[in-house]
Amino acid sequence: MKTKTTRRLVEPLLWSLFSAGGAVAALSLPVLLFLFGLAIPLGWLEAPNYEAMHGLVQQPLTRVSLFVICWLALFHWAHRFRYTLYDGLQIKHLNEVITVFCYGGALLGTGVAGYLLWNFR
Amino acid sequence: MNSGEMRGAPVYTEFHPRWYRKRVSTYWWLWKWSYLRFVLREISSVFVAWFVMVVLALIAGLSRGPEAYSAWQEWMRHPAVIAVNGVSFFFVLVHAVTWFNLAPRAMVMRVGGKGLPDAVIAGANYLAWAIVSAILGWLVLRAG
Numbered sequence: 001m002k003t004k005t006t007r008r009l010v011e012p013l014l015w016s017l018f019s020a021g022g023a024v025a026a027l028s029l030p031v032l033l034f035l036f037g038l039a040i041p042l043g044w045l046e047a048p049n050y051e052a053m054h055g056l057v058q059q060p061l062t063r064v065s066l067f068v069i070c071w072l073a074l075f076h077w078a079h080r081f082r083y084t085l086y087d088g089l090q091i092k093h094l095n096e097v098i099t100v101f102c103y104g105g106a107l108l109g110t111g112v113a114g115y116l117l118w119n120f121r
Numbered sequence: 122m123n124s125g126e127m128r129g130a131p132v133y134t135e136f137h138p139r140w141y142r143k144r145v146s147t148y149w150w151l152w153k154w155s156y157l158r159f160v161l162r163e164i165s166s167v168f169v170a171w172f173v174m175v176v177l178a179l180i181a182g183l184s185r186g187p188e189a190y191s192a193w194q195e196w197m198r199h200p201a202v203i204a205v206n207g208v209s210f211f212f213v214l215v216h217a218v219t220w221f222n223l224a225p226r227a228m229v230m231r232v233g234g235k236g237l238p239d240a241v242i243a244g245a246n247y248l249a250w251a252i253v254s255a256i257l258g259w260l261v262l263r264a265g
Contacts (some may be wrong), residue, residue: 019227025169027218031254033172033213035261036179036205041198048261050187056260057183066180070173077170084163089147109173116180 014079016105021076024069063117070113078106165216168209175206221246 039045056062061077082102085091091098150156153178175197197201224246225239 019193021169022216022220025213026220027215027250027253028257029169029172030210030217030250031257032176033206033210035258036175036197037172038203038210041194041203041206045262047194050183050190052263054183054191057180066176070176073173074167077166080163080166081170084160088150088160088163090145094228105170109170109177111179111210113173113180116177116184120180120184 014075017072017075018079019076021072021074021079025073025076028069029073036065050082057120067113067117071110074106074113075103078102161212162219165212165219168212169216171205171209172213185190217250221250 035045040047057066079102082098084096085098175256178196179190179193182189197206223242225242228242231237
């Protein structure tokens with residue numbers, strides 16, 4: 001059975017992406033979310049000015065790091081959310097739709113991240 | 122799954138017979154704290170994905186110019202967005218803490234034939250978290 005073999009090859013890869021994404025998200029997202037989502041909008045800390053932020057993101061190292069964070073974090077979401085829907089809500093009859101939605105969404109987001117960072121001016 | 126009823130070596134077939142299973146409510150995870158905690162941990166992934174979108178919007182804004190960056194900042198100051206980000210921060214913290222606490226289970230490390238104590242592995246993860254947070258915080262705030 002072809003589908004079974006493909007699954008056996010793909011599933012460990014997806015799990016590795018989930019795992020790597022979990023680590024990347026745990027290490028980097030809390031501080032970024034605190035700064036950009038709460039501390040700066042609420043005025044606890046001064047907002048970074050455009051030139052400095054632009055310069056920071058323009059660095060090749062920043063762009064590569066941001067791409068890796070977006071890519072892995074999205075696949076982390078895809079894998080975890082897929083199983084949350086599967087186990088939590090027991091919507092197993094929608095298995096194919098869920099799989100396409102989750103990994104397709106992660107692929108789309110990764111594509112957008114790659115496009116934005118590659119063409120960053 | 123109740124395999125207590127089975128005796129001897131099970132016979133495996135590709136299409137095993139459907140055994141009796143009790144229907145489980147869709148909301149099975151609401152009734153016990155440990156189940157609810159499991160679901161909260163899993164749901165954290167949604168907020169991880171949300172923040173990736175926020176970052177992508179920031180990158181797009183920075184790329185388009187100062188006005189677009191200001192528009193992004195303005196949007197981030199909207200009370201509803203701040204509320205979502207507050208909730209997201211909570212869930213991202215839940216994700217980080219549960220992730221690091223599970224690390225000793227996921228990576229078994231041996232030094233000189235002995236397994237490292239769980240506290241050392243978890244501690245190393247928390248230390249890495251502190252260092253990464255400090256570096257990222259410095260990079261962002263230096264620009265402030």
